[in-house]
Amino acid sequence: MIENRSILRREQATLMAALRNPSGISGSYDELPGDGETLLRSGLSLRHMRMIAALDDHGRVSAAAQVMNISQPAASRMIAEMEAVLDVKLCERLPRGITLTPYGKALARRARSILLEMREADREISELKAGKGGSVFLGAVTAPAIELAVPAIREIRRIYPRIEITMQVETSNVLARELIASRHDFIIARIPDDLNPRLFESRVIGVEKACLIVRRGHPLSMGKAVRLEDTAAYDWVFQSGGSPLRQAMESNFLNRNIALPDRILNTSSLLLTLVMVAQSDAIAPVSIQVAKFIQSPEGLAGAIDVVQTEFDIEVRPYSLITVKNRALSPAAKMLHDFILREVG
Known part of the structure; x- marks a missing residue:
């Protein structure tokens, strides 16, 4: 119990340091400007930290109140308490919800670090008790x-x-x-x-290196090396725009002055990618590690083929x-x- 109280005091000190020193979290009371005790004496607590983090996550006072298991009026009072202690406005009300001000975002960011440390302290203590x-x-x-x-x-x-x-x-x-x-x-x-x-x-x-996969028996899996332009007539399954694998694949098209595929399914789901490839003539770029696994006896041996290509697909490290x-x-x-x- 004494250890828990010590941890709580250290975390409250960390919060105060964070608010006074945006460039980093101080580890000692002596490093703080002023008397260094204003926020600790003010009553700003871990419940306040949970509230500002919940507001940042959900953008609504009602949703934050639900996460905290309190009423909406009680949540509004907690926000008012924090604003009174800090003497700044933490959130702006919108027609649908709220948005945090720069002060609110700064507090939410530091609150997450404090809550994480408390979660870690609780986790470590529980694990020690349970062995x-x-x-x-x-x-x-x-x-x-x-x-x-x-x-x-x-x-x-x-x-x-x-x-x-x-x-x-x-x-x-x-x-x-x-x-x-x-x-x-x-x-x-x-x-x-x-x-x-x-x-x-x-x-x-x-x-990461990648390759193209198709279903077993696909016209592109007949043994000879496939040129990139040979793939243009088929459907493609890609990760969403901006993913490194997609960028690497699209660079191959652009560097060879080949038009980008226009028949595309976008998904981040590997399972959906494999289903689409196995049940259609679609092509999908995947990492070589994934291709090796799904071709192995422990994976999907017999359902998926790797296309032999004349080009390499290299993804950002x-x-x-x-x-x-x-x-x-x-x-x-x-x-x-x-x-x-x-x-x-």
């Missing part, structure tokens, strides 16, 4: 999920069978935002072009990514470091 090995939340794009994450998870679970691991396989755009929102410990992906790279610490750990200045839990650091060792 469990810890838990990890990670995300990965498809190729390194198969090639790196799954083997690493298998080996870590062999050595530490009580570690609980949750993995999300998605696009880099989704994963990076989940990481920022504190829903992942780390990700294996690419930093999206529209996010500030200074938010992250990343290390390139692999290059992927990285092991964490949020800058966010400490990993012991279990997450163990899996993170294991992956780093495996890639050399």
Whole structure:
């Protein structure tokens, strides 16, 4: 109980430092300007932090109140309390919901870090009490999920069978935002072009190569190398616009002055991609790691063929990514470091 109170005081101090010092979170009361105690004495609490994060997530006071399991008038009072303490307006009311002001967004961003640390403290204490090995939340794009994450998870679970691991396989755009929102410990992906790279610490750990897949018996799977222009007459299954794999494939068309395909199904679902390919004459670009798996006896052997092509498809390198200045839990650091060792 004493440890919990100490953690709570440290996190409240972190909040105060964050609000006074936008460039970083201070770790010591002595580093704060002024008396350094104003916000702590004001009564700004973790419930306030949960409220501002919920407002940022949902954009409605009613939805935030539901998440907090309180009434809407009580939620409005909490917002007013925060605005009175900080002496700034945190949100603007719109005809349909609310939007956070720059002050509100700054507080929400720092609140997420504080709530994450409290979640980690609670998780570690619970795991120590239960004798469990810890838990990890990670995300990965498809190729390194198969090639790196799954083997690493298998080996870590062999050595530490009580570690609980949750993995999300998605696009880099989704994963990076989940990481920022504190829903992942780390990700294996690419930093999206529209996010500030200074938010992250990343290390390139692999290059993804891709190939084209079709159904078994497809006209393009008859053995000879296929030219890119030979594919133009068929339907294509692509990831959404802006994904690195799609960009790499479209670059192949543009660099050869070949018109881009105009019969396209867009989906981020690998399962839907495989179903469409297996049940039609559609073509889909996938990572070589995915193609190898679905051709193996453990995958979909007999249903999918890899097209032999005269051209290569190389995708942007992927990285092991964490949020800058966010400490990993012991279990997450163990899996993170294991992956780093495996890639050399």
